[in-house]
Amino acid sequence: MVDWEAARAFTQEVCAEIFDYTPLRLQPRAGGVSVNHKTADDPDRLPFDFLGTIDLEPPADRIPRHLPADPGVKNGTVAYDAVLSALTTGWPYQPRRGDLVIETAAGGVTWRIEASEKDGSARPAWYLVRNK
Numbered sequence: 001m002v003d004w005e006a007a008r009a010f011t012q013e014v015c016a017e018i019f020d021y022t023p024l025r026l027q028p029r030a031g032g033v034s035v036n037h038k039t040a041d042d043p044d045r046l047p048f049d050f051l052g053t054i055d056l057e058p059p060a061d062r063i064p065r066h067l068p069a070d071p072g073v074k075n076g077t078v079a080y081d082a083v084l085s086a087l088t089t090g091w092p093y094q095p096r097r098g099d100l101v102i103e104t105a106a107g108g109v110t111w112r113i114e115a116s117e118k119d120g121s122a123r124p125a126w127y128l129v130r131n132k
Helices: 004-019
Strands: 022-027 048-056 082-085 100-103 109-117 125-130
Touching: 048 100, 082 109
Parallel strands: none
Antiparallel strands: 022 048, 022 100, 048 082, 082 125, 100 109, 109 125
16 A cells, blocks of 8 residues: 555655755744834744755736735735745744845745645745845
8 A cells, every 4th residue: 555645755755855955944934022123033943054946027907916005006906026845854943034044055035925825735936035
């Protein structure tokens, strides 16, 4: 009899070996005391390094963002700058909206997590915007 959980875990490990080659750091962020305070590094969650895959300009229809505040925008879809996927087994915690992802080998390009998409696997997707 086939052990489907073991087969799924093996498949996810193989995918990570093939696709996850970009060195990244997750920098957790926390909100301020009130909405008038800036966000800062989260002291309760330590940053960690990992390998992942960043694809630029994902299709806007995959996971649409909230409607823009500008009523002049007719179609209401705002695209993300990139999508990140990575094998998360063994991670100390899951990233949250607002956390930063830093490309450690690309001169420090920094992305902010704006949304996530979970499909039940150990390879969720996070939708990113370039942090300025």
